Amino acid sequence: MQASITLQALIEEKIQAVRFPANPANLYDPLNYFMTLGGKRTRPLLTLLGCDLFGKPGESAVNAAIAVELFHNFTLIHDDIMDEAPLRRGMSTVHTKWNENIAILSGDVLFVKAFEFLSNNDVRFLPQLIAVFTRTAAEVCEGQQMDMDFESRQDVTIEEYIEMIRLKTSVLLGAALEMGAIIGEASEEDKRLLYEFGMNVGIAFQLKDDILDLYADPEKFGKQVGGDILSNKKTFLLLTAEQNANSTQRSELKKIMDEFAGEKKIEAARNLFDELGIQELAMDRMKEYYAAAKTAMDKISVPESAKQELLGIADYLMNREV
Amino acid sequence: MQASITLQALIEEKIQAVRFPANPANLYDPLNYFMTLGGKRTRPLLTLLGCDLFGKPGESAVNAAIAVELFHNFTLIHDDIMDEAPLRRGMSTVHTKWNENIAILSGDVLFVKAFEFLSNNDVRFLPQLIAVFTRTAAEVCEGQQMDMDFESRQDVTIEEYIEMIRLKTSVLLGAALEMGAIIGEASEEDKRLLYEFGMNVGIAFQLKDDILDLYADPEKFGKQVGGDILSNKKTFLLLTAEQNANSTQRSELKKIMDEFAGEKKIEAARNLFDELGIQELAMDRMKEYYAAAKTAMDKISVPESAKQELLGIADYLMNREV
Incomplete structure (x- = not known):
């Protein structure tokens, strides 16, 4: 993944070079803070590689890539308010370190900056990029919004859950790639296929997240294993368990989720999930989306060798242990 | 103002035709609600008239006009959260009728829609419009952000206050006009002058707001006269009074603002302001900005007759009693 490493360094350099005005300090300091918290920068890397795939230097898409990353960070700042999250990447969230109003407003202005970077592209690409x-x-x-609605709903279906993660997470991976492909002057069909690839990788990625949350190796995972269970989060695992359980198991599951706490709750849920083969079902579903992603990539009309970088990243995302 | 009336009807029609998806209802219902609360639609009207001024039909700028109005409404939804405002145009604010999270997120998506309308313009205007x-x-x-910062600051100067209202309110009036002028294919100089006109009208407009808040005819005003005094808001009036007061008057003012309440507070503040001639000072300052606006308009290279519509609106905004 030589190209990725070079491009990732380029992204980090460009992100660190994004300058916000000094004043008002309460508006811009949170952004200087938040943008240096790091993160994997997966999305902007996809934009550069989406361009590179069609034989144009990845660097050509750097402004679009920064736009994607700034947009992503804007959503994180606002999501953290809504989720009342105290920490992000191990550091205080903006609304905790400053306050909610500042987090709303500095998020807003970050979105403006994302659009500014997006517009800093060749005018012939602008209509498509903006669309x-x-x-x-x-x-x-x-x-x-669907994710928030689910918290108070008891009838969320697995298909609704997949649609929620598709919208909340996956479409941005698809779009990041597609924006690269636009600048790479790919054909309409290839752009569509690359978007399909990214979106399916995104869904598989989120399913992997759900699986890791309960089945990761605690030594490697870096955060508490079982967090989703403790917070009764309606993940693919829990929804599949609810759907596949017989009536005895369903009562047991309800009791675990409503009455148990701490390690005992995680342990009991994991045992019941094992009885139902939930981890395998989730892996199977993940592999389906991963396969769909690869099918889309197969059809893209560039040499197989050019595809290896993106396939490698997808493979890494599927097999990661953290 | 025949043209304005026709164009205003067009704007209202187009705004009512803006369709948000049905789902998620908690995301889009607030927008359907908020966009029908009305408002004067001054900003989009300025965009159409800014185009019309240069001899191109105002209708050509309708998508930019809608973008400006959607953006303005997005800022209102978020500002209402920050200001903890229960009412907007006599109706419940979004965060009151739904909740804060929904107000954050539906505001965000309204901002997205604003960009969408903006991008729906001839590609040769896009870079300038977006800039x-x-x-x-x-x-x-x-x-x-400056406005929020001022709440907890005791050393706000009049010039800082003017800069705050310039940014918070006036630049959008200037930009609304400039965007119309871009689509109207005005010269660089004329675009700059029209922006100057709008920005100065905007500052005068906000000073008029400050004056009306304390000196409006209660019969005509429609909301409580003296609201800014009751909430100790640092307006041009209060800041000028603080600056011009001698030490006795300054102690008196402090006592009024800190210890008085209700009608007695408003009455006492008004009496002290009268002693200091605050209303006249505010009117003088307003007229300065209004004069600067007219000077800018004077220099725009279109026939005087074409300017009457915009001058009429500025005149109306300066002389309004509500």
């Missing part, structure tokens, strides 16, 4: 960007931004908001 | 729009959007956020 993909705005469609995706609206979808990400829709996914976040 | 004006993003610069202005960032400035509006900066103005809002």
